[in-house]
Amino acid sequence: xxxxxxxxxxxxxxxxxxxxxxxxxxxxxxxxxxxxxxxxxxxxxxxxxxxxxxxxxxxxxxxxxxxxxxxxxxxxxxxxxxxxxxxxxxxxxxxxxxxxxxxxxxxxxxxxxxxxxxxxxxxxxxxxxxxxxxxxxxxxxxxxxxxxxxxxxxxxxxxxxxxxxxxxxxxxxxxxxxxxxxxxxxxxxxxxxxxxxxxxxxxxxxxxxxxxxxxxxxxxxxxxxxxxxxxxxxxxxxxxxxxxxxxxxxxxxxxxxxxxxxxxxxxxxxxxxxxxxxxxxxxxxxxxxxxxxxxxxxxxxxxxxxxxxxxx
Amino acid sequence: xxxxxxxxxxxxxxxxxxxxxxxxxxxxxxxxxxxxxxxxxxxxxxxxxxxxxxxxxxxxxxxxxxxxxxxxxxxxxxxxxxxxxxxxxxxxxxxxxxxxxxxxxxxxxxxxxxxxxxxxxxxxxxxxxxxxxxxxxxxxxxxxxxxxxxxxxxxxxxxxxxxxxxxxxxxxxxxxxxxxxxxxxxxxxxxxxxxxxxxxxxxxxxxxxxxxxxxxxxxxxxxxxxxxxxxxxxxxxxxxxxxxxxxxxxxxxxxxxxxxxxxxxxxxxxxxxxxxxxxxxxxxxxxxxxxxxxxxxxxxxxxxxxxxxxxxxxxxxxxxxxxxx
Numbered sequence: 001x002x003x004x005x006x007x008x009x010x011x012x013x014x015x016x017x018x019x020x021x022x023x024x025x026x027x028x029x030x031x032x033x034x035x036x037x038x039x040x041x042x043x044x045x046x047x048x049x050x051x052x053x054x055x056x057x058x059x060x061x062x063x064x065x066x067x068x069x070x071x072x073x074x075x076x077x078x079x080x081x082x083x084x085x086x087x088x089x090x091x092x093x094x095x096x097x098x099x100x101x102x103x104x105x106x107x108x109x110x111x112x113x114x115x116x117x118x119x120x121x122x123x124x125x126x127x128x129x130x131x132x133x134x135x136x137x138x139x140x141x142x143x144x145x146x147x148x149x150x151x152x153x154x155x156x157x158x159x160x161x162x163x164x165x166x167x168x169x170x171x172x173x174x175x176x177x178x179x180x181x182x183x184x185x186x187x188x189x190x191x192x193x194x195x196x197x198x199x200x201x202x203x204x205x206x207x208x209x210x211x212x213x214x215x216x217x218x219x220x221x222x223x224x225x226x227x228x229x230x231x232x233x234x235x236x237x238x239x240x241x242x243x244x245x246x247x248x249x250x251x252x253x254x255x256x257x258x259x260x261x262x263x264x265x266x267x268x269x270x271x272x273x274x275x276x277x278x279x280x281x282x283x284x285x286x287x288x289x290x291x292x293x294x295x296x297x298x299x300x301x302x303x304x305x306x307x308x309x310x311x312x
Numbered sequence: 313x314x315x316x317x318x319x320x321x322x323x324x325x326x327x328x329x330x331x332x333x334x335x336x337x338x339x340x341x342x343x344x345x346x347x348x349x350x351x352x353x354x355x356x357x358x359x360x361x362x363x364x365x366x367x368x369x370x371x372x373x374x375x376x377x378x379x380x381x382x383x384x385x386x387x388x389x390x391x392x393x394x395x396x397x398x399x400x401x402x403x404x405x406x407x408x409x410x411x412x413x414x415x416x417x418x419x420x421x422x423x424x425x426x427x428x429x430x431x432x433x434x435x436x437x438x439x440x441x442x443x444x445x446x447x448x449x450x451x452x453x454x455x456x457x458x459x460x461x462x463x464x465x466x467x468x469x470x471x472x473x474x475x476x477x478x479x480x481x482x483x484x485x486x487x488x489x490x491x492x493x494x495x496x497x498x499x500x501x502x503x504x505x506x507x508x509x510x511x512x513x514x515x516x517x518x519x520x521x522x523x524x525x526x527x528x529x530x531x532x533x534x535x536x537x538x539x540x541x542x543x544x545x546x547x548x549x550x551x552x553x554x555x556x557x558x559x560x561x562x563x564x565x566x567x568x569x570x571x572x573x574x575x576x577x578x579x580x581x582x583x584x585x586x587x588x589x590x591x592x593x594x595x596x597x598x599x600x601x602x603x604x605x606x607x608x609x610x611x612x613x614x615x616x617x618x619x620x621x622x623x624x625x626x627x628x629x630x631x632x633x634x635x636x637x
Contacts (some may be wrong), residue, residue: 288471
């Protein structure tokens with residue numbers, strides 16, 4: 001799961017290199033910037049665009065959940081436990097406490113997306129900082145820093161998250177903290193590789209020989225190329241992160257009840273596995289969809305920006 | 313003779329370097345595991361003895377457990393005992409951690425071994441389908457690959473469980489039957505679904521790696537040259553797979569970490585008494601010594617697997633052991 005997606009490229013898209021950031025920023029007129037943005041989306045493979053749409057729709061529903069006509073996810077009728085699909089006006093049935101399952105899933109997705117996205121954003125910022133530092137420092141410092149990252153990397157992510165979640169105690173905040181720790185090393189590895197690669201490219205040499213300072217080269221030459229690549233990778237990681245968060249919730253180490261969270265809903269609905277398997281399957285499908293969609297979106301971003309900052 | 317001694321020397325140096333890295337990683341693992349458990353708020357003595365214990369009893373137990381000593385000393389103590397094969401005492405089971413971990417380790421290794429085997433089969437089959445001449449076949453394989461790569465193991469496990477143990481009860485829904493007494497057939501039946509759930513992601517990842525190797529090779533003139541020499545298609549396949557092997561082994565090695573992580577939940581779902589189920593139980597019982605012991609064993613297995621993958625690769629590919637790839 002945690003492999004550099006760019007070394008094992010799937011889609012045989014051969015993108016034409018457009019607008020490699022030349023010395024002194026992109027230098028594009030506003031109309032051209034819009035043009036490039038449209039091109040980026042259209043250069044995504046079809047399945048990535050499908051995935052992006054699904055993620056966007058889910059995100060929209062989840063953000064708007066409080067104003068949409070969903071049932072209260074916290075009040076249940078104990079007489080109406082584990083109803084099947086469509087019974088008594090519950091589209092996806094009810095859970096073990098008679099709460100509306102659809103609304104539980106929507107609010108659960110809300111929690112799980114927060115636990116899925118926030119740690120990746122924090123870890124990306126920290127990982128980028130580590131990667132850039134390592135990529136820019138001398139051989140010895142680089143070696144030391146990356147060895148530390150390697151050691152961290154050699155610790156199974158789920159196990160690290162489990163130990164930290166157990167140590168820090170239940171709660172959304174501590175869960176986010178535990179998951180952040182898991183992803184710093186993978187992001188740092190990718191960021192370092194990318195910075196070292198870009199550093200050697202001709203336009204950086206050109207900027208350097210024209211007298212640009214270290215900070216200017218970093219901000220205007222290297223980061224504009226490195227950040228999108230790292231962001232594509234991080235987007236993919238959200239899928240794996242949602243999966244780990246759900247797994248921790250499944251074994252009772254996530255967000256404490258009654259707050260809805262996909263992992264704990266999954267665990268709860270196992271009660272229906274023999275009586276009404278489709279009820280038990282509903283949360284499984286939601287977690288599966290989220291975990292698969294984000295890597296597809298990440299792959300799409302990667303393919304769309306491929307060729308940028310590369311020598312043609 | 314001269315040449316041989318040089319290669320052996322280089323191989324030796326490579327292995328020593330990797331061993332040193334493994335040792336550092338193992339120490340890091342020990343530090344994380346130890347301090348993660350010690351930093352947990354709450355009094356372990358209170359947890360073990362219960363709320364109705366007297367303060368004197370708790371104080372005595374803390375003394376027995378060595379919890380009143382400085383943290384660093386406790387760590388050194390623990391490290392020395394671990395090196396001697398003593399992982400502590402599992403209070404929730406009233407047995408030594410090692411005695412609890414032993415049988416669980418066997419089960420997890422069985423599951424992991426079965427999953428690795430299935431993963432290799434999936435990798436080779438999908439990798440070849442992905443480079444086949446049929447465009448439709450390549451498309452379908454691509455889709456499956458994308459899904460397999462990132463589907464969480466526990467969701468796959470639940471889907472397989474519902475499909476093939478509940479709706480169409482072909483496979484048993486859980487347990488592992490007593491090893492040996494029911495024969496290997498029953499064991500295979502019990503292992504099938506959990507092993508498949510763990511094998512999809514590594515299988516797809518290996519398929520990717522095989523596909524990359526084969527398509528790289530197809531762009532060279534090696535295969536046409538061999539074909540011109542009259543080699544059978546079977547022999548050609550052997551040649552193209554030989555080059556693909558080292559990256560596939562690396563991928564499998566890295567993926568074992570994911571498998572061990574996935575096993576935490578999958579073993580729980582299929583009630584397989586392995587390390588994963590054990591750590592989940594000990595988490596729920598808040599038996600920290602047991603969590604610590606199992607986490608340590610799992611992390612060490614992963615570190616050793618990574619080492620083994622590197623050494624096997626170095627044996628297979630001389631370029632790796634002299635560091636020129």
